[in-house]
Amino acid sequence: MSPLKIAILVGSLRMDSFNRRLARAVERLAPDDFAFKHIQINDLPLYSQDFDAAYPPAATRLKKDIEAADGLLFVTPEYNRSVPGVLKNAIDVASRPWGTNSFAGKPGAVIGSSIGSTGTALAQQHLRNILAYLDVPTLAQPEVFIHFKDDLIADDGSIGSDGTRKFLQGFVDNYVAWIRRFAR
Template sequence: MEDKFKVAVLVGSLRKDSLNRKLAEALAGLAPDNLAFDFVEIGDLPLYNPDLDDGDVPAAWQRFRSDIRAVDAILFVTPEYNRTVPASIKNALDVGSRPMGESVWNGKPAAVATGSPGGIGGFGANHVLRQSLVFLNVPAMQQPEAYIGGLMNLFDDDGKIAKPDTEKFLETIMAAFATWIARHVDR
């Protein structure tokens, strides 16, 4: 039997009871069996400063870069802050893309899911993130799009998806992501 594809999950919300972290956990739980998930923390990454790559590279950067190098693909799950991505996601992109010529992102397939309590489901953050992924040579899955609105009412008391139609949609997203990864990862 072929090994599972290793997928790093990056959650843009750092809040303890983050609805986007619950969404990420739900997505991982609804994925096909050929995907294995590793939630890679980004809240401890010092802000990117090129001077730090010339000396004592922060241990958190080293850990993060190593974690991303070790996976086949990336699942980004993030809220929208001020019509863009949270600083945690942008900083993770920057830390992983440097030093110049040593990007850990290069060629790794990705999926982007954004969630919000409102109806547009983080549409702005989703598209801003995709702009960076194009530059970083990260092939981002195009369809189905994952703008998940109404997060406040999406989960039951156990953190499970409370709406069967939404659960089915999230399964569809993860099945498409598994196919996307297989298409882009040489084995």
């Protein structure tokens, strides 16, 4: 059986992104038959309906990367109590032009990390609303709002806390079962 391909969209462009670390931690906890690809979003032009007739190459690449995936994992920080602009732009680009929504029907999940005590709860709720409109069936439970602290998750995704590792393994187990429900 070929591996299930998961497209990871990290909503942070920061080199030392806590959310990129969180994405790597999820990858490390997943079974071997899951193959993860971090989707590049830092080179996308701001969406404009003007280029619907002839999409720019970076936008076309994004759409193809999403379409090639069996499942989606959105890992988002929270900026001003909502979704970061770079992530929202990527979603707008990949869901357009009208009738060519690359996300439609692909199962996904939303997780996130922040140094704030409420984690990324509001950004995740906003993102779930957007994904519902785009026909992305989204894993509802468990919710993952990681209050990031130094040494919690290393750059390579290794987890420094047994409690966090156990919690994330529970999420990964549910996420894997969710994606397999939709596998073709």
